[in-house]
Amino acid sequence: MKFEWRLALGTAAFLGVAGLVYWVWSGEFAGTVMLGFGGGAYALLFGYILLQALRRQHIPRVEDRPDANPEDGAGEIHFFPGNSIWPAALGLGAVLAVVGLAFGKWFWVIGGAILLGAIIGFGVEAESR
Amino acid sequence: MTVVQERAGRYEAPERRLVEVVPGPRARGVLAYVTSTDHKQIGMNYMVTSFIMFLIAGFMAVLMRVQLSVPNNNFVDLNTYNQLFTMHGSLMLYLFLGPFAFGMANYLVPLQIGAPDMAFPRFNAFSYWLYLGGCITMTSGFLTSSGAANWGWFAYAPLTESIYSPGPGADLWIAGVVLAGFSGIFTAVNVISTVFTLRAPGMIMFRMPIFTWNQLVTAFLVLLAFPVLTAALVLLWCDRHLGTHFYDPTHGGQPILYQHLFWFFGHPEVYILALPFFGIATEVISTFSRKPVFGYKGMVFATLSIGGLSMGVWAHHMYTTGAVLLPFFAILTLLISVPTGIKFFNWTGTMFRGSVRLDSPMLFALGFLVNFLVGGFTGVMLGQPPIDFQVHDTYFVVAHFHYVLLGGSVFAAFAGIHYWFPKFTGKKLDERLAKLTFVLMFIGFNLTFFPQHDLGLRGMQRRIAVYPAGQGWDFLNMLSSIGAFITAFSMLPFLLNVWVSLRSSKKAGPNPWDGMTLEWAAESPPIEHNFAYLPPIRSERPVWDLNHPDHLTLPHGRHRNQLVTVGTGGTAGQAAVRAGAGNGGGGDGHADGGGASGQTGGGASGRAGGGGNGHAAPAQGGEGP
């Protein structure tokens, strides 16, 4: 995971330094805040990946070993769900709710209701995988 | 149906490595489309939907070019024209090019890194539905009584405040962009997680194909950019409906703030619309030159630095406001041309001394190189504030961004479509129709947009529905409109080609182009959860290593010692199925002749040359014919 965290750290550092230089040189607020927050967001990502990497320091993942063969990765990879109606339902609810930006309350009510139902359905499905 | 997947112990074993744990009823027909969580289905959904958006937006472009073909024209009225260029630009950027790239990412990234699917399949499906909702929402603005949004794709406040632009068409535009934006964010989360956690054994980061790399960097940019856009638009919406004054100067708001927020999204966005397509071009050029990507690592770092720099140049779109720090943005902007230049030399170096097959994907890739170079140079000009003062918001800029977006990205997208069509569908596109498409598109495109540089230098401003005669603009505009018709016409052979090829019975096979990356080891189209077996991964082109064990990538400094072979050797078409020789070549110091673990026959033990030297290839190298 060495490169993964370096990537996130590099991005965060670049944004941080750019934000600092920009602030000192221009004194303009909007850009400084955006660069700063961007840097902060990537610092979070960096921290998360680093924690993961530290936790498994002594057992490098097969995908990080240049000499690993496919069979070294045998076993469960990950859980992949089959067909599910909930993403579409969730989408419908979310889209209706956002269309409410144009047409107001009723869309929020209907969209919100569908969204709520879909979240519950999704949750139940995820529990009983 | 729930599936847990295992990796087979032996890739030469023909049996499937899928273990179905909880079989359930399978959805069919429309229901399969609606409920699918398969990255390939979702990727196709994205690509097809966005291509339809491309056709609609292209149709609007033709209407605009009709209006502009002669001075003082009355083909469409002023307000209609304004809606047309707004929706043309918005559809092309928010609903076609970006989502098309996301579709490609969905389909290809898991295949290229040997993963069974994206990391969060249901989340992935959800983001497609948001995107589809965005498409419907935004275009439905035309159906409202006051028409669609008519303020340009960047929606500058205060023109977008409700006193100047009332009506639901405008709000539908905001809703559409917000939806498309969320879909982009979710896709980016998915791409990053997939790349970070689902790579196949041996697929270290520096063995990922350039296309995957570029999609990864793109995802990083999406995560930075789209939240800012969403925030900017939500503030705009509050101004319009809740009586806030973020951008309203009459109550102490700041119009310039909107520009900062928008372009902080907007410039990374243009790289979001470019990097994936650089990746496509790279894959195509490498495959069709039968050579590894020249300077692979340099290219990865070039992509990373383009990504980084593009986060700090937003205000080069605001030079003429007189309110930004010119030197800061000028130097960073000019610096971007360095990694971009490196990429050009990588592409050329890949073709150099290669064996260049001029099939249709390669033609589109070459078209991309030529057009994008022009767009790149005009970009460097625009990066210089004094020159930008002159040509900003004129047709020079219109020409510039069409060279980058249409001449560059869309040409590369077509290269990708022609290249991966066999993988997506199992059928190859007809070469003659494909070449006709390319020729028409290339001529039409250049005829449309090259004259526009000159129009801009002659002072024609953008976003005008009418212009007076007698300013030296008439002939160039007519030329441009003729070109637009040719470009539009080039879609006919393409659509015909897709239709004919899908109906033909000829099978393409898993690897019709002698491709190099993992997706060509899967069937065409790939089976559910993608791979029945994987070849050993010892370089960034495992399938090539498998098919051409005698032509592994040369380690540094040993250029002269490899035989040039006439004939491709092996059985390029099906060789992926064979157990081949993997070994430690691949520009990676660690490889120790392919894991010494207990594989039987073939496999990675085939050639155990040590220490990354590859095998003992015959040392007398001939120059190529």
Next chain:
Amino acid sequence: MKHLLPAVLAVVHWGSPNGVTQQSHYVYWLWELTYYIAVPLGAIVIGLILWSAVRYRERPGHPRIPRQFQYHIPLEIFYTVVPIALVTVVFVYTYRAEDRVDNVAANPALVVRVDAFRWGWEFSYPNGYQVLGSVSAEPSINSTDLPVLTLPAGETVQINLFSDDVNHSFYVPAFLFKRDAIQGVNNSFDINIDPSVAGQRFIGECTQFCGVYHPFMRFWVQVMPKGQFNTWLAHQHGLHMNTIGR
């Protein structure tokens, strides 16, 4: 050789646009510099691309596997360093040009206030004289009856630019210059028109999209010889109105 280079430099202009103000000549030189770098570089790169594609093309039916080389460190360093050097040169000249173009003199000979609004222009002179042109109900784009901004040649004129509503942009193609009019941003810039164009008239446009009549927001810049201008201005009073595009 000694005479060849200047001779070539004098003849080959690449069609670089040139303007009629002192400021615009810096822009012209920047174009020249850019062309001198971009045209040969572009020719080399496109040449290399097309040559590689044609020279090393594979004849259908005769597949061939070339040598699989991938890295050439010295070459890679070369094509990284050279662009950096070029970019540095371009940046230095850009910076200098930008300094001149943006320079605002401490005591200009004339200060004119320009107001942009939906849809038209207002030009206010120090003696209270104002020109106000706005778009008529059914404007015609071919009309030449536009508001006139009269300016002296050979003197430093400072323009203070304001917007009364949405964003606009003050653009005179012949000056190779534009500046946005944005509420909340105070914009001032100088122009110094060449005496050689005294008596001529140039078109001006709004380049920031501002609503339906955006294409009609045009105006004239009338250049007067210095002496004539002062006597002319002394005879102008009050508000002069005209309607754009009747």
